[in-house]
Amino acid sequence: MSQPLWPYCEKRCSYCNFNKYVVRGGVDEAALRRCLVTEARTLLELSGVRRVESVFFGGGTPSLASPHTVAALLEAVAQAAHLPADVEVTLEANPTSAPGPRLAEFGAAGVNRLSIGLQSLDDAELQLLGRTHSARDALRTLAAARRLFPGRVSVDLMLGLPGQQLGPWLGQLQELLRHCDDHLSLYQLSLERGTALFARVQRRAVPGPDPELAAEMYAEGRALLRAAGFRQYEVSNFARHGALSTHNWTYWQCGQYLGVGPGAHGRFVPHGAGGHTREARIQTLEPDNWMKEVTLFGHGTRKRVPLDELELLEEVLAMGLRTDVGITHQHWQQFEPQLTLWDVFGASAEVTGLRERGLLLLDHRGLRCSWEGLAVLDSLLLTLLPQLQEAWQQRSPTPVPGG
Amino acid sequence: EKPDMSKFPVEDTRNFSIIAHVDHGKSTLADRLLELTGTIDKTKNNKQVLDKLQVERERGITVKAQTASLFYNFEGKQYLLNLIDTPGHVDFSYEVSRSLSACQGVLLVVDANEGIQAQTVANFFLAFEAQLSVIPVINKIDLKNADPGRVEKQIEKVFDIPSDECIKISAKLGTNIESVLQAVIERIPPPKVHRKNPLRALVFDSTFDQYRGVVANVALFDGVVSKGDKIVSAHTQKTYEVNEVGVLIPNEQPTLKLLGFLGLLHMEVFNQRLEQEYNTSVILTTPTVPYKAVLASAKLIKEYREKEITIINPAQFPDKSKVAEYLEPVVLGTIITPDEYTGKIMALCQARRAVQKHLMFIDQNRVMLKYLFPLNEIVVDFYDSLKSLSSGYASFDYEDAGYQTADLVKMDILLNGNIVEELVTVVHKEKAHSVGKTICERLKDSLPRQLFEIAIQAAIGSKIVARETVKAYRKNVLAKCYGGDITRKMKLLKRQAEGKKKLRKIGNIEVPKDAFIKVLKTQSNK
Helix, strand or coil: CEEEEECEECCCCCCCCCCCEECCCCCCHHHHHHHHHHHHHHHHHHHCCCECCEEEEEECCHHHCCHHHHHHHHHHHHHHCECCCCCEEEEEECCCCCHHHHHHHHHHHCCCEEEEEEECCCHHHHHHCCCCCCHHHHHHHHHHHHHHCCCCEEEEEEECCCCCCHHHHHHHHHHHHHHCCCEEEEEECCCCCCCHHHHHHHCCCCCCCCHHHHHHHHHHHHHHHHHCCCEEEECCEEECCCCCCHHHHHHHCCCCEEEECCCCEEEECCHHHCCCCCEEEEECCCHHHHHHHHHHHCCCEEEEEECCHHHHHHHHHHHHCCECCCEEHHHHHHHCCCCCHHHHHCCCHHHHHHHHCCCEEECCCEEEECHHHHHCHHHHHHHHHHHHHHHHHCCCCCCCCCC | CCCCHHHCCHHHEEEEEEEECCCCCHHHHHHHHHHHCCCCCCCCCCCCCCCCCHHHHHHCCCCCCEEEEEEEEECCEEEEEEEEECCCCHHHHHHHHHHHCCCCEEEEEEECCCCCCHHHHHHHHHHHHCCCEEEEEEECCCCCCCCHHHHHHHHHHHHCCCHHHCEECECCCCECHHHHHHHHHHHCCCCCCECCCCCEEEEEEEEEECCCEEEEEEEEEECCCCCCCEEECCCCCCEEECCCCCCCCCCCCCCCCCCCCCCHHHHHHHHHHHHHHHCCCCCCCCCCCCEEEEECCHHHHHHHCCCEEEECCHHHCCCHHHEEEEEEEEEEEEEEEEHHHHHHHHHHHHHCCCEEEEEEECCCCEEEEEEEEEHHHHCCCHHHHHHHHCCCCCEEEEEEEEEEECCEEEEEEEECCEECHHHCEEEEHHHHHHHHHHHHHHHHHHCCCCCCCEEEEEEECCEEEEEEEECCCCCCCCCCCCHHHHHHHHHHHHHHHHHHHCCEEECCEEECCHHHHHHHCCCCCC
């Protein structure tokens, strides 16, 4: 799938450390649009991708871009590859005070799914986060979105903010449940060095987040959502009535994706250029430099790192276990036809220990975390990854084809 | 070109060392001497050239005494000057005295602003007892607060050396360095060596070269040694064949010495060297001092074959029932401090069970204190606390002072009921609770959370004297993991998995090796 980036925002949120730029005096949208289109075409050719299942407009704040840009990009993708009628086209949007008309225009341009960065229903918290909207704006945007894209709207809610208490936060979640559509993402705040919020916590202007409390919020939050009929299909993502994000699912299943735009990330095999190895790619971060490179070379790829077989399997493991279905035997076999999950993990004493403690399951379906295990996945991976490495190094050599 | 050493007259040789308190400029002076004699290129920016070890460069300290041979022309004659650079930190006094036994004289370097400090005194007495010529050198005269006149008077008062013997220099700027070389030639006697006598040499250092084997630094006292000779070690009686002899322009290679640790810095530096040079992970034990126990019955004395046993390993601490008396080593510590910190320092010493032996003013503002300390009270962080209390102005040195009776007990540290061998400590009964509590707290801060709770306990026998808990992880998973996050997350996970391999497992608890170092460092002044 394709993932274009609009790297500009009105202002930088206090917790954000993404590749984002605040531009005063307007952006040369036409130039940016042309470059996005050019890069999309080039990468589609390089990758040899024939069919695009999903398109995700991220950033930055994509909703600040004009719908014309969205339309132009979709048009370009449709010309270079097959864009099925039911392709999922998601736009990330910030709640604003006048959502309706704008969102409709995006719908007309081809967007059919919306992800709203709501973050909190408490105005004081929204201020702490440096957001540009109020709780009321957020609910209004949510309502407008649901009218335009019924069953296809997602909201983000943060937990573990400085000074947050369990009761009030659960209250927010319950309030949100009364308004939201069929998809919700719960994100624990991560304080990143270099952000304004990090600096404030360091200065003690603001209390640091409490990891114990965050753990409890997460536990109670996910239980509440389960009771409300949501399926927790990934660590942070909840859906009912089958409203999963196709696009994000591709990441966790280690499918191919093309990142278009400044700072975008991609992973694909450059079949079109004669390549056979999956590569991790990142596009040049700074928009002006990126545009120069796209103009000169057709794309602004800053870095290409080939992934060897083991690295790919490690990603399959670490990403797959983030989902509720985990890694099925069939899925694993697509990446590793020789060694089965049983071969890799069946005999390890440490892994057996984790299974006996009810954190991990390995059965006829595959390998996956239990409900409790999902919350501590990164600890489990510290046992699983070395075990994979060991099994990989000790495997009998694959027979040479034709030999 | 290689000089023919056999033709070099002994009378034109000088063996000398540079000794001083830490940071008074020994290594910088060594750099200037090397430059002045053409041993190293003056045009390069030479900084602590002899500090070859990575750990030395990182920390800006000299750990290992290095040696260089310098050739210098003075008044028409060529002289061979063998210089040994020494560490100044109190923790390395063993290296210092070893180097001195190969010399006939020393340059005693004193900072023109700081004046005489504890190691200045300690090193002077080491040289004095070894009957070496002492050339006082006052350094850093270029600095604004330098007061060489005052320092000359101190030197005269404390060491009884006439002020006019002091050479005033700035090693950093290269001022007056020639006078130093002149003094070495004129005031330090040549070694008394009799070439015709049988070989007698002192090995004052050794290194291991992976291509050449053992490289020993020797001072020749008698005789001659050449390639192909067979030499015998007086200590081990082993015979060795000499593959190569040469003049030293040192090229440091790793060496493993078995040393008792004299303090935290020594241990950290040594640990770092082991890691860097051998790429190993090292598990550390709490530093311990050699206690003694006087056995209670004739039967025991027969069993152990002596009446008084030395306890090096706390795990072998004999039970109270077997012992008539426990003894702990004590040292006589010398502290030099500006007067304004005297009160706080006396309180610190008292808290460390020390007894004051002497107090004197060495000039209008500075006091010298002598205390008798139990060694176990100062091994770990006394020096750091002292420095912290006195804003770095106080200096400290110590010497062996025998043993005294002590009320000792063995304390175990347990993690979820498993005894941690490395952390067994022998502690004075008075200090059991506070030491136990500190160890538990430090361990709690340095043990990473696991998927289960960890109970940390300090126990004497079956009695728990302190306890802390590390809570289990309830959530440990990256919230957002989308396209742009994957690379970074995988790198992080793999690095953490690598780190986990180096962890020691106690029961099923993973313990990082630096947990033990952190246990030993206290932040507060006790």
